[in-house]
Amino acid sequence: MAGHSKWAQIKHKKAILDQKRGQLFSKLANEITVAVRQGGPDVEGNFKLKAAIEKAKSLGMPQENIERAIKRASGIVEHENLEEVFYEIYGPEGVAILVKAITENRNRTTSEIKGILNKFGGKLAEGGAVKWLFEEQGIIRFEKNVFNEKLEEKLIDLGAKDIKIDDSVEVYFDLEDFKNFKKFLEENKEIKNEIEISWVPKEIITISDEGKEKLKKLLEALDNQNEVEDIYFNTLL
Numbered sequence: 001m002a003g004h005s006k007w008a009q010i011k012h013k014k015a016i017l018d019q020k021r022g023q024l025f026s027k028l029a030n031e032i033t034v035a036v037r038q039g040g041p042d043v044e045g046n047f048k049l050k051a052a053i054e055k056a057k058s059l060g061m062p063q064e065n066i067e068r069a070i071k072r073a074s075g076i077v078e079h080e081n082l083e084e085v086f087y088e089i090y091g092p093e094g095v096a097i098l099v100k101a102i103t104e105n106r107n108r109t110t111s112e113i114k115g116i117l118n119k120f121g122g123k124l125a126e127g128g129a130v131k132w133l134f135e136e137q138g139i140i141r142f143e144k145n146v147f148n149e150k151l152e153e154k155l156i157d158l159g160a161k162d163i164k165i166d167d168s169v170e171v172y173f174d175l176e177d178f179k180n181f182k183k184f185l186e187e188n189k190e191i192k193n194e195i196e197i198s199w200v201p202k203e204i205i206t207i208s209d210e211g212k213e214k215l216k217k218l219l220e221a222l223d224n225q226n227e228v229e230d231i232y233f234n235t236l237l
Contacts, residue, residue, distance in 0.1 A: 010234045027229055028056040029069035030102040034084045036073030047178035051138075051197045058194065087113050087131035093211040096130045096234045097122065098199050103227040104161055112225055118217040134199040134232060137161070139179050140171040140185070142193040151191075158184055172200065200232035212237055 011112060032052045039046035043053065049070075052235055056066055065179040082104050103109040118124060147169045159177035164170045173181055175197065185193055207215070216237060 023058050023226070024059065024063055025056075027102070028052070028059065028061050029065060029072075030082055031229055032056060032066060032069040033073040033082055034102055034105045036070055037082075041070055041074050046181075047138075047175065047182070048197060050182065051178075051195060055196060079155055085109065085133060088125040088127065089117065090125050090130070091233065092121055092214040093207040094135045095205065095207060095211070095215055096201070097218075097222075098130055098134050098232045099147075099222055100230045100232075101197075101225070101227040102229050109225070109227045112227075113222070116218070116221045116225060120221050121214055122218050122222075133203070133234060134201050136175060136196065137198065138173045138175055138181065139198055139200070140173075140181060140193050140195045142169055142191050144169045146191055154184070198230075200230045201232065203234065205235050207235050 032049065035049040035052045037044060039048055041049070043050050053066055057063075068200075082102055083106065085101045085103060085106055087099040087101065089099060089131070091097045100115070101109055101113075114124065144165055144167070147165065152163065155171050158174050158180050160171050161174060162172040164172075171181075178197075182195065184190060185195065212235075215233070215235070219231055222231055
């Protein structure tokens with residue numbers, strides 16, 4: 001999608017910084033595997049799996065890799081004991097950072113995360129101290145040239161909590177409405193869109209330019225850790 005998205009500034013995507021396709025596909029496969037283990041292999045009944053598969057497809061992951069990840073999670077082929085782990089972190093100038101990792105060795109990953117924080121000026125928070133500052137929501141993103149009053153009314157009827165218009169349109173909704181939104185988009189294929197599940201900060205804070213530079217270095221270091229899938233934070237860069 002063309003243009004600039006405000007949301008893109010508060011979500012650090014692995015796809016942007018990862019240069020090795022193999023590494024990226026491995027992370028995407030892990031995300032699919034965990035989604036299956038959490039909600040089952042039925043794509044239509046498991047909205048997290050649906051979102052993970054669409055994300056993988058949008059980033060060029062082959063269908064056979066996707067199917068292998070689903071089979072791995074279903075026990076058809078052997079797999080590691082993967083688990084989803086969240087790290088709650090305070091960054092420069094009190095920025096709240098929520099890191100999602102998928103790992104088969106929580107102790108090793110935690111140790112590596114701590115090492116990164118010690119080096120780049122972050123600190124692990126107590127459980128719940130940061131996560132409550134974010135809300136898990138669905139997000140649809142599409143070009144604003146297709147947006148009109150009729151579409152806005154339909155999105156609100158479907159359960160849109162918020163609609164933000166910048167260089168693109170971003171629609172936020174509760175996860176229980178994911179299926180309704182997905183069905184609507186499938187019936188209106190002229191609306192070229194991205195759809196995902198993300199942790200959205202409830203409020204955005206302002207930090208200094210110096211703080212932003214420190215934060216960028218911390219985010220890049222976290223991003224390069226092998227098990228880190230996504231990073232969310234509550235300021236704009």
